[in-house]
Structure formats: C-alpha cells, structure tokens
Amino acid sequence: MTTTCPTVKDYDLLPVMKTCRALEICRTTLAKYESLGYIRSRVNQMGRKVYEGREIKRCFHAVANS
Secondary structure, three states: OOOOOOOOOOOOEEEHHHHHHHHOOOHHHHHHHHHHOOOOOEEOOOOOEEEEHHHHHHHHHHHHOO
C-alpha cells in the first residue's frame, strides 16, 4: 500500500483497476479490504463496480492506522 494519501477527489468514481493503482494494491487485496469492511463499492449504470474517492481515502486511513 502507498505511504501517502491518494490524491483523488471525494466524489470521483473510480473503477477497480484505477482504485488499485491509487492505493498501490492488487485486486485480491482490494476484494479482501471490501470483505473486511474497509471500503464500500457501488455499481455504476453499466453494472461495473466503482469506488468513490472518499471511500478510497477512508480505506487508506483505516488500513494505515491498523
């Protein structure tokens, strides 16, 4: 995971791979964090999983402080 807070806007909707790139983690780690409740996803109009920028920042702070 990155050591600095990701620079994303609070209301940006990022797909899975861009979220992984922002947090510098792999997809399986992102899925693990989601199952543990560190981050919540939404589904966009095309049926794809997306993450809000504020959720990405919340996940970063939750994991970095544990």
